[in-house]
Amino acid sequence: MKNFILLASLFIVLHACNQKKTTLKQIAKVETKVAVAKKTDSSKQQQQQRITKAFVLGKFNYKTDTSFVKANAIYTTKTIYLKNTVYKAFIAMYNHAKSDGITLKMVSGTRNFYEQKAIWERKWHKYANLTPIKRAKKILEFSSMPTTSRHHWGTDIDINNLNNSYFEKGQGKTEYDWLVNNANKYGFYQVYTTKGAGRTGYNLERWHWSYLPLSSQYLEVYNTSISYQDINGFKGSKLAESLNIITYYVNGISEQIKLLSASKK
Ligand SMILES: [Zn+2]
Numbered sequence: 001m002k003n004f005i006l007l008a009s010l011f012i013v014l015h016a017c018n019q020k021k022t023t024l025k026q027i028a029k030v031e032t033k034v035a036v037a038k039k040t041d042s043s044k045q046q047q048q049q050r051i052t053k054a055f056v057l058g059k060f061n062y063k064t065d066t067s068f069v070k071a072n073a074i075y076t077t078k079t080i081y082l083k084n085t086v087y088k089a090f091i092a093m094y095n096h097a098k099s100d101g102i103t104l105k106m107v108s109g110t111r112n113f114y115e116q117k118a119i120w121e122r123k124w125h126k127y128a129n130l131t132p133i134k135r136a137k138k139i140l141e142f143s144s145m146p147t148t149s150r151h152h153w154g155t156d157i158d159i160n161n162l163n164n165s166y167f168e169k170g171q172g173k174t175e176y177d178w179l180v181n182n183a184n185k186y187g188f189y190q191v192y193t194t195k196g197a198g199r200t201g202y203n204l205e206r207w208h209w210s211y212l213p214l215s216s217q218y219l220e221v222y223n224t225s226i227s228y229q230d231i232n233g234f235k236g237s238k239l240a241e242s243l244n245i246i247t248y249y250v251n252g253i254s255e256q257i258k259l260l261s262a263s264k265k
Contacts, residue, residue, distance in 0.1 A: 051221045057230060058113035058152030068154055080109035083154035086211040093186035102178045108158035116146040117234045124235045136239045141203050146234045148250050155215035158207045167206040176206055187211045193254040201252020216261040
């Protein structure tokens, strides 16, 4: 009996010890998870701190920026630079398309503030007969105000043709259907979908595809650090606020993409 009591006590002590061990293990696990989460959080913050205001406004030289690369001429119709990561993703998508008998050529890539200013002001002069607001709205059907373009970021590309009608039939439709079915697998999304159903801003652009893993981060930085005081340095820039450029145009992207970006935060 005495032995039994001794054995029972030993069992209870051992069991308690084991429970304590398990609890300690669980705590350690949770602590590791918290540490990992904190690390991910701080590396995201660090990453975002490196994304400067000048960068999201397009006020930098992508030709000398080491995170940019000049695309090989087989992928383009002119000289085009992209963020390294975006270029790699495009090549993977290009190869897949090629094996399906589809050729994807970039017709436009990165444009900085100064290049966008040249486009904007050329159109500004072209529509000189319109009132300032109508003039800006006319350009904004397809072109961004300098400092507000996604093309500043090296993440957005125009593919094969700059007319929606091209993608409605024949070869163009085959290409567009392929992109709709496959581009997402490589991180590319059509941002300027059919207007309405909540989307504001630029007209439909079947040719414009954005590499979302990076561009969604840049948009977040844009929204947290840029105000209307930063939108300046070109003709008509004073109209930006009354046209609600940041809300209606910079954020005038497909609802599906907004939801997707929000779910990845
Ligand atoms: Zn575009």
